Amino acid sequence: MSKNKWPWAKEVKGVDDVRPTHLEDAYCLVSKPCNRGKHRPCKYNPRCVDVVLERHWARDEAPRSKTQTRLKDEKVLFAGLKNAGALCYCNVFLQLWFHNPHFRDAIYKWHPVEDGEMPAEEFVSSELYVPPAHSIIGQLQLILAEMEFGNSNVVDPIALAEALNLNQTAHQDPQEFATLFLNCRSYIADNITHKLLMTEYHSVIRCNECGQANTTSNSMLNFELPLSAKKQTVSEIIKQTMDGETLDGDNQYFCTRCAKKCDALKKLEFTKLPPTFMVQVLRSEFNREKNQITKLKTFLEIPQQLELGAFAAKDASLTHSSYKLSAVVVHLGTEVSGGHYIVNIRDAKSGKWFSFNDTSVENMNKDCLVEGAKSCKASKVEADSLLSNIAYLVVYDSVAAASVEPELPAWLRPVIETRNRELELSEELLASEELQRTTQWQSNKEYMTHMQQIIGAKTPNAEFVPLKWLCAWAEDPQTKTKIDNEPFLCPHKRLAFSKVCATRLVSTNAAEELFEMYGGGPRLALKQSLCHECVAAHCNLLQLNERLEKDAKWVSQDVKRPGAPAFWVSKSGFARWKGLARARIERRLAECEDKDEKEDKEESGDDADKPQPAQPPPPPPSADEPDPSTFVFNSDLLCQHDTVRLA
Numbered sequence: 001m002s003k004n005k006w007p008w009a010k011e012v013k014g015v016d017d018v019r020p021t022h023l024e025d026a027y028c029l030v031s032k033p034c035n036r037g038k039h040r041p042c043k044y045n046p047r048c049v050d051v052v053l054e055r056h057w058a059r060d061e062a063p064r065s066k067t068q069t070r071l072k073d074e075k076v077l078f079a080g081l082k083n084a085g086a087l088c089y090c091n092v093f094l095q096l097w098f099h100n101p102h103f104r105d106a107i108y109k110w111h112p113v114e115d116g117e118m119p120a121e122e123f124v125s126s127e128l129y130v131p132p133a134h135s136i137i138g139q140l141q142l143i144l145a146e147m148e149f150g151n152s153n154v155v156d157p158i159a160l161a162e163a164l165n166l167n168q169t170a171h172q173d174p175q176e177f178a179t180l181f182l183n184c185r186s187y188i189a190d191n192i193t194h195k196l197l198m199t200e201y202h203s204v205i206r207c208n209e210c211g212q213a214n215t216t217s218n219s220m221l222n223f224e225l226p227l228s229a230k231k232q233t234v235s236e237i238i239k240q241t242m243d244g245e246t247l248d249g250d251n252q253y254f255c256t257r258c259a260k261k262c263d264a265l266k267k268l269e270f271t272k273l274p275p276t277f278m279v280q281v282l283r284s285e286f287n288r289e290k291n292q293i294t295k296l297k298t299f300l301e302i303p304q305q306l307e308l309g310a311f312a313a314k315d316a317s318l319t320h321s322s323y324k325l326s327a328v329v330v331h332l333g334t335e336v337s338g339g340h341y342i343v344n345i346r347d348a349k350s351g352k353w354f355s356f357n358d359t360s361v362e363n364m365n366k367d368c369l370v371e372g373a374k375s376c377k378a379s380k381v382e383a384d385s386l387l388s389n390i391a392y393l394v395v396y397d398s399v400a401a402a403s404v405e406p407e408l409p410a411w412l413r414p415v416i417e418t419r420n421r422e423l424e425l426s427e428e429l430l431a432s433e434e435l436q437r438t439t440q441w442q443s444n445k446e447y448m449t450h451m452q453q454i455i456g457a458k459t460p461n462a463e464f465v466p467l468k469w470l471c472a473w474a475e476d477p478q479t480k481t482k483i484d485n486e487p488f489l490c491p492h493k494r495l496a497f498s499k500v501c502a503t504r505l506v507s508t509n510a511a512e513e514l515f516e517m518y519g520g521g522p523r524l525a526l527k528q529s530l531c532h533e534c535v536a537a538h539c540n541l542l543q544l545n546e547r548l549e550k551d552a553k554w555v556s557q558d559v560k561r562p563g564a565p566a567f568w569v570s571k572s573g574f575a576r577w578k579g580l581a582r583a584r585i586e587r588r589l590a591e592c593e594d595k596d597e598k599e600d601k602e603e604s605g606d607d608a609d610k611p612q613p614a615q616p617p618p619p620p621p622s623a624d625e626p627d628p629s630t631f632v633f634n635s636d637l638l639c640q641h642d643t644v645r646l647a
Helices: 020-026 050-057 088-098 101-108 120-125 136-149 158-163 174-181 186-197 234-243 410-454 467-475 497-502 508-518 532-559 571-604
Strands: 199-207 213-220 223-226 245-247 253-255 260-262 264-272 276-282 284-287 292-295 300-303 305-307 322-332 340-346 353-357 360-363 385-388 391-398 462-466 503-507
Touching: 020 532, 050 410, 050 467, 088 101, 088 136, 088 158, 088 174, 088 322, 088 340, 088 353, 101 136, 101 186, 136 158, 136 410, 174 391, 186 276, 199 253, 223 234, 234 264, 234 300, 234 305, 253 264, 300 322, 300 391, 322 385, 410 508, 462 467, 462 508, 467 497, 467 503, 497 503, 497 532, 503 508
Parallel strands: 223 276
Antiparallel strands: 199 213, 199 264, 245 264, 253 260, 276 391, 284 292, 300 385, 305 322, 322 340, 322 391, 340 353, 353 360, 462 503
């Protein structure tokens, strides 16, 4: 018999020996109500009920709705972009292009009929223009219009991704995507790529002996910026690249005038600079030790002002040479082949910096961003510069670029206005639902505050209620579920002591209100629902277990005693006699309980004439386990003549 659980069980010989203190111990009623402020109800304390309500109704205000508004934030006024998978690289450039007014103006001036994307008859006859699914520029035009003139705080670019046949689950390099996109249509290449983004330069090789110069013309979309192991600035690396290198030794230049290999100087000279100058930071290198491409985390100092006039060719007249920092694309992650891209953009009108991370748009509240200050002291950085070890692309806008005011195309106004009206109606409906939810919550709060004051069972006048139902009711008082105590009853129609932990004691006043409002039953009053018979029966089982343990100990010791009287005992019977004895006692107790229950029904007359449901047959015993109801001890040891068999 356990010394910790029911130590008084050996005192109980029958139902009359069960005292009130025994019942309180059996039904865990000796515990006191728990103090408020706990996180969850106690497992073995039926008086712990206040915590159930406190978990949901301790706050003074209604919890925020999970449905958030889709309108633009008044403090940000910019829309984010939905990421359907691994399209962060696409979203980064969409934000860059949107915040470039010259790019946006060029896209708005594109006409679907003039470019042959849509037949003129179909375009004129359509009341509400929607670009065809295959139209790349048309889908981009609509996305930019929604970002600028729409009221939604998130725009879905999935239609553009499908028009471009992008793999939505595969990671791609943003610069490769931009290069392919900016050359995918002749209109984009002519009106955007060459006019706004393309840099033209001369590659000049001058012989050191005769002075002859060999000049070739080239163009580039991005200025590639190689990194070294030490911190450098953008201006320093550009100067090193433009000043060029000396061709000597095995790398000598073959001069056609000298007709031999000579030392020479190779340098670059700008002949045309675009309104938008993009610098790509080369952060990948091949690691020979690891035999793979790794990411460089070298710090780069990024000046907010950039002067490129000193690198112009002598005969070049540069319209754009002074630039101001407008955006920085950042790569998050340790692997070159993976990670995530976000972009920090300076708004041209307000001069404030904003961080664009797919659907999230945040005001950075500062005119500069310093990253990695622990590894590289900010004091080493110029006052008008940024410091970053994860910058991937740096974008500068020309100071001399003419200002433009992009206008929404007339054919897009109906669809933008229609979508804005639909969004406003949806927001009004959400606001109405939120008001109803808040009002209902306040009403529930008042009701639950009242119940919290009376629900605690501080007096003997209390009733048991299922804990699972209480938790569901505390979470939603509008529940229609009835209170069902039936699963917690013992064969005597009282509360089973083994299931008391699945219930909670509430005051009689609270129980009256709960049963009146939600119905159900049967009601289990504290004094009348404690079962003496079940407690006494369990005490008998505990006593039996103790006796069986003593008998088993005696048998194991007596078997080893030499010279004692001996008897033939079957091997299976000797191995299972404890289980057989326990099963026989439990079966007798169950028969007695069924008999008492039948007599109670006959005396009360309840359900006497009703047909009783068929009881399921007991599970058949396993092949290795004999059936306790039919097994006769030592029967497997006898032969057909009722004597001990030989084998």
